[in-house]
Amino acid sequence: MPKLIRLYVTQVAIGFGLAGVFVGMLLWFNIANLWHLVTHSDKGVLAVLILWLANGIVFAGVQFAIAVMRMKDDDDDEPRGGHRQRVMRREYATIPVRVETRNRTPWNGA
Secondary structure (H helix, E strand, O other): OOHHHHHHHHHHHHHHHHHHHHHHHHHHOOHHHHHHHHHOOOOHHHHHHHHHHHHHHHHHHHHHHHHHHOOOOHHHOOOOOOOOOOOOOOOOOOOOOOOOOOOOOOOOOO
16 A cells, blocks of 8 residues: 555544544533433434544544644755845936026015
8 A cells, every 4th residue: 555545544544533532522521412412312323423424524634634744854854045135225216307497486585
């Protein structure tokens, strides 16, 4: 069996196991009166099975995602340093503007 398939199967099994523990704790601590609802209904076993299956899918996906993200790549062990980036400096362009001057100004009383 390839390594990736083996990894997936084991992580899915762990996820469904954790989902079983989670559903068991939901029933044990009687969250939202769930134990009473399951034991006093003829469809209680089906409800627990669906609850375990739905949580198992979620837990298995999260477990596999964590396992994949924790995989280490051996190429990234040695420090390589970064590439220096040049700092961009703003150099403003000077644009000559022709200004017509008059002899009189508003403050000289003319």
